[in-house]
Amino acid sequence: MDRVGVRELRQNLSVYLRRVRRGEKLEVTERGRPxxxxxxxxxxxxxxxxEARGIRVRRGAGNLADLPPPASVRLDRPLSDVLDESREDRI
Structure with a gap:
């Protein structure tokens, strides 16, 4: 593993980041100390x-067949009327 001082790293950051992107590890030193x-x-x-933090759910982590069926909803008017009403809000 190559070593680079803080000042050198700061002055040539893009060069060192390119090396890291290619897979290299670099030890950063300050006054000679890592x-x-x-x-x-x-x-x-x-x-x-x-995934460990719960921010992302892994693909294939579950089975759709294991999900409960959606709850049925009874409307007092046709669904088309409800959709038309919700679309009016966007216009």
Missing amino acids: VAVLQPIVAADRLARL
């Missing part, structure tokens, strides 16, 4: 973190 590691984010890791 303070951080720059490494590429693996898409699978990012998705796993989002």
Whole structure:
């Protein structure tokens, strides 16, 4: 793993980010001491973190047949009238 100082990193950030995008890891140093590691984010890791936080639901995580049937709704007027009324709000 290559090392890069904070000043050098700041002055040539796009160069180092390009290297990281290609898969390299870089150790960032401040006054000669390691303070951080720059490494590429693996898409699978990012998705796993989002799933763990409940932000994303994995595809194929369930079966549509397991869902309860939709509740039936009784209307006192034809559905076409309800739809026409809701569309009037957009005009």
